[in-house]
Amino acid sequence: MRPNIYYSKRVGILGSGLTLFRSKMLETPQELAFIAARRALDEAGLELKDIDCVVIGSAPDAFDGVHMKGEYLAHGSGGIRKMVSRVYVGGATGVMVPISGWYHVASGLCEKVLVVAEEKMSGDLPHPQAIFRYIWDPITEKPLNPNLIWIFAMEMHRYMKKYGIKKEDIALVSVKNKRNAINNPYAQLPGQITVDDVMNSEVLVWPVQRLDISPTSDGAAAMVLASEDVTRRYTDTPVWIEGVGWTLDNTSWPGRDLFYPRYLENAAKMAYRMAGIERPNKEIDVVEPYDPFDYKELHHLEGLQIAGRGQAPFLLKEGFFDLDGDIPSSPSGGLLGVGNPIAAAGLMKTISIYWQLKGIAGKMQVKRPVKTGVAQAWGDLMQASTVIVMRN
């Protein structure tokens, strides 16, 4: 099917809010949602009564230890007596939240939407990885007790073998993102590290080592979206959502290629068609690809058609994706540097692009002028992707 890429209302971004990303935050999930939502309203210059509807995003309920998390988070997200929905596409949720907010406005249903994403993972004992125990096929996979790290280890290994990529080249992503995170006041794991630090860190599941991977985090993020006329009333420097795309490759993870994220190619092409982007590697100025693992950023830069297949590690080495490079990647510091409260992390990436296009990224601001930015997340059973294109 070819989606209709002509929508009725242009959608702008009016404000954003984040909590700190940390392990073991004192605040409850509802309170984290409130802090982020309140900050987004303040930045937008709006009150809750101005908001028409609320979209909430959160990954598996079990992370926060409460079922029906959409309802649970609703009063902290400003949803009382409003149209509320919760979206959930696994790890891809964080970018699906603004996409869902976008179609509430683009369709003409609402004028002003508050989108909120939250995750609290540090309460899961002994480790939140256990929450993923029941996402597998219950008969043919679950008996081996898989966890995401060893599934991704196989994907990483396949990617390395297919294109002859060395682990040292992949480790550079971790070095770059943790370095970028030094400039991000919300970041959990910023730092100046070296490739050797990554290579000498503890091996978790070969080839995944401790510093290849993002941490366990608590946090929330929020954004205010509005129709074009409302956006122009509130700001002289608007940022617009110009393209959205989301697709699922295959519902069974062994049913897809491990070396290339086709799930993302499809989603990216949908978003680019809507935004009128024909040559992504020439027309995109800044990108936030989903990076729960360092190799995943490279994988996703290829899926986003910004690098050729197997080429991302070589561009990375040349500095192409640095803050002063041709297409800076993860200027926020990404999940590796800022943290990974799942749904909130994806929305944080969207907010990072908004900051860049608005010119309010502070020390994170990339060196070249920017016109077009892309944020992306990845999830469900590792074969869904969500992409959002923004312009100023």
Next chain:
Amino acid sequence: MSWDKGKETKSWKDIMEAEKYVYTLGEAGEKFLEGLKEGKIYGRKCRKCGRVYVPPRMYCEDCFEELDEYVTLRSPYIDSFTTIYYDDEGNKLDKPVSIAIIRFEGVKGGLLAYVEGEANQNKNVEIISYDIPLKVKVV
């Protein structure tokens, strides 16, 4: 986790175990539990609309502002109640148990409690055990 290799191959047996979870209370939640230790029920007041929430929380869901002072709640009463004859595994209880939702005059929200005495709607109660669950006695 298993299947019966001898006879039938019609099902797979496994369990979905619950994980342990630490729920942080937040500042307002800590104050609420401290209140129970002191033999008090704390609510928290919105300075903008004047509404008091129980259990106390960080924010007012309408004004969307941070809440302000803690207030000690008085005059608990039964809003509604039920009487339970079987436990959640289907076993008949020796003695039926009454559970009520307790509210406080002019306060938003409520607390679940075990009731001693003849429960009825709108009856005033006295809190006899400040704990979770709360225990109240009809006065």
